[in-house]
Amino acid sequence: xxxxxxxxxxxxxxxxxxxxxxxxxxxxxxxxxxxxxxxxxxxxxxxxxxxxxxxxxxxxxxxxxxxxxxxxxxxxxxxxxxxxxxxxxxxxxxxxxxxxxxxxxxxxxxxxxxxxxxxxxxxxxxxxxxxxxxxxxxxxxxxxxxxxxxxxxxxxxxxxxxxxxxxxxxxxxxxxxxxxxxxxxxxxx
Amino acid sequence: xxxxxxxxxxxxxxxxxxxxxxxxxxxxxxxxxxxxxxxxxxxxxxxxxxxxxxxxxxxxxxxxxxxxxxxxxxxxxxxxxxxxxxxxxxxxxxxxxxxxxxxxxxxxxxxxxxxxxxxxxxxxxxxxxxxxxxxxxxxxxxxxxxxxxxxxxxxxxx
Numbered sequence: 635x636x637x638x639x640x641x642x643x644x645x646x647x648x649x650x651x652x653x654x655x656x657x658x659x660x661x662x663x664x665x666x667x668x669x670x671x672x673x674x675x676x677x678x679x680x681x682x683x684x685x686x687x688x689x690x691x692x693x694x695x696x697x698x699x700x701x702x703x704x705x706x707x708x709x710x711x712x713x714x715x716x717x718x719x720x721x722x723x724x725x726x727x728x729x730x731x732x733x734x735x736x737x738x739x740x741x742x743x744x745x746x747x748x749x750x751x752x753x754x755x756x757x758x759x760x761x762x763x764x765x766x767x768x769x770x771x772x773x774x775x776x777x778x779x780x781x782x783x784x785x786x787x788x789x790x791x792x793x794x795x796x797x798x799x800x801x802x803x804x805x806x807x808x809x810x811x812x813x814x815x816x817x818x819x820x821x822x823x
Numbered sequence: 824x825x826x827x828x829x830x831x832x833x834x835x836x837x838x839x840x841x842x843x844x845x846x847x848x849x850x851x852x853x854x855x856x857x858x859x860x861x862x863x864x865x866x867x868x869x870x871x872x873x874x875x876x877x878x879x880x881x882x883x884x885x886x887x888x889x890x891x892x893x894x895x896x897x898x899x900x901x902x903x904x905x906x907x908x909x910x911x912x913x914x915x916x917x918x919x920x921x922x923x924x925x926x927x928x929x930x931x932x933x934x935x936x937x938x939x940x941x942x943x944x945x946x947x948x949x950x951x952x953x954x955x956x957x958x959x960x961x962x963x964x965x966x967x968x969x970x971x972x973x974x975x976x977x978x979x980x981x
Contacts, residue, residue, distance in 0.1 A: 645853065652848060658859050658969035659848045665917065666843040674830060677837045737844075794837070 675703040678717070684794040686786050690758050692716040701758040720757030722784035723805055727752040727763060731773045747773055753782060753802055769801030781805035854883040857897055863969035866961045870900045870935045881937030902959040904930035904977060907938060909951055924948075930957055930977050942976035956980050 651657050672680060675691060679702055682689040691703035695710030699718050707714050729751035733741050741747065749768035754761060768776065769785065782802035792798040830836055851859055854871065861869050871894035872879040873887035881900060886893055909928035913921050926946065931938040943951060944960060957977035967973040 647850065657850050658856055658863070659850055660970050661846070661848050663844075663846045666845055668841055668843070670839045670841070672837045672839055676839075677835070680837065680839075 673705070675705045679703050680794040680796075682719075683796065683798045684792045686722075686789065686792070686798070688720050688722055688755060688784075690718045690720045690755075690762070692718045698759040699757065699762065701755050701762045701764065718757070720755050722755075722786070722799070724753040724755040724763055724782055724802070726768070726776065726778055726780045726782060727754050727761070728778060729768060729776055731776075749773060749776065749801075751776075751782075751802070764796070766796070766799060767801040768803070770803035775804075852885070854885045858882045859969040859971075859973075861897075861899075862961070862973050863967045864964075865899075866959075866964070866967075867902055868900050868932050868939075868959070869897045870932070870937060871896070872898055879935040879937060881932045881935045881939070900933040900935050902932075902961075903980065904932045904938060904957055904959070906943070906951065906953055906955050906957060906977075907931045908953060909943060911948065926951065928957075928977065939971075939974070941971070941974055943978070944976035945978040 647657060652659055679689055688701070689703060690699045690701040691705065691714045692699045693707040693710055693712070693714045694716070695707055695712055698707070698709070699720065700707070700714065701720060703714075703717070705714055706712070729749060732748040732750060735741060735748075749771070750765060751768050752763055752765050754763040766784075768782065781804065783805040784799045785801055785803050786792070787798050787800055850856070858869050861867060868881060869883050870879045870881045871883040871885070873890065873892050873894055875892055876887055876889045878887065878889065879898070879900070880887075880894070883897060884894060907929040909926055911924045912927050913924045915921055926943040926948065927940065928943045928951075929938055929940050941959075943957065958980050960975045960978045961967065962973050962975055
């Protein structure tokens with residue numbers, strides 16, 4: 635059965651019906667401000683980001699070092715035990731080349747695509763990591779498994795936010811190896 | 824142990840602030856469209872009436888919410904109403920203080936069972952009584968958009 639065969643209820647409206655005033659409408663923009671309590675784990679995590687460090691939380695039960703940190707282990711069902719500093723380097727687990735902005739507006743012809751990625755952080759357990767942006771790299775050069783390193787804001791400019799890390803860039807060693815495959819990238823840094 | 828790791832200083836707890844950008848365009852539906860179109864073009868109110876239940880609806884509904892009858896005849900019920908209940912508002916939408924309080928009332932329209940919540944304008948607070956008749960004051964026709972804001976408020980009969 636095709637969609638046309640169903641008798642559909644309701645009133646079909648086109649966007650032109652709104653623009654031309656064929657139907658009356660009311661518009662509103664609610665003021666949706668919020669303040670969210672960080673809690674113990676994320677509070678410390680953000681405070682450490684301000685200092686230029688990434689902190690995780692270790693569970694003695696399963697031995698995992700969890701990032702972002704949490705005060706309770708969902709596998710062992712018990713409180714986690716220890717604060718653990720991890721590296722600001724990691725490995726790209728997956729990434730995307732985004733030609734749209736967060737509000738679905740299209741990026742202009744001269745705007746480079748956004749490169750969001752899930753990054754497994756060195757020192758945290760297998761598969762543990764954070765989502766962040768990639769930078770100083772061409773989309774075509776990106777590979778899953780690529781080593782990356784955080785580029786931080788200057789100490790005075792940090793606010794205790796995940797954006798205290800500007801982006802992750804290919805780690806130096808890998809960039810050198812990369813130049814073999816992609817000669818055009820030489821001297822980029 | 825983490826659960827016993829408690830925050831002991833009142834300045835330690837931190838919070839994250841943000842704002843969610845949300846914008847909407849709302850259509851009034853079949854009956855609402857007729858209601859506000861009439862407010863815009865004619866400056867009067869429409870009702871629907873269920874004969875089986877002897878109930879009238881303002882703003883109009885396309886069905887009776889007691890017996891689910893379809894209601895498709897619209898009656899002009901005029902612009903005079905009666906104060907069912909009222910209150911004073913000392914705050915703006917954003918929580919800031921109003922210099923002069925606004926009077927808000929539930930106004931039953933004509934002899935219907937329905938009504939509108941709107942401002943009372945042109946009254947001293949002391950002279951408002953429950954049950955007193957009031958009359959809708961509309962914006963000039965050219966300024967009306969087909970919205971609740973087309974009504975400035977309810978004022979004295981004369």
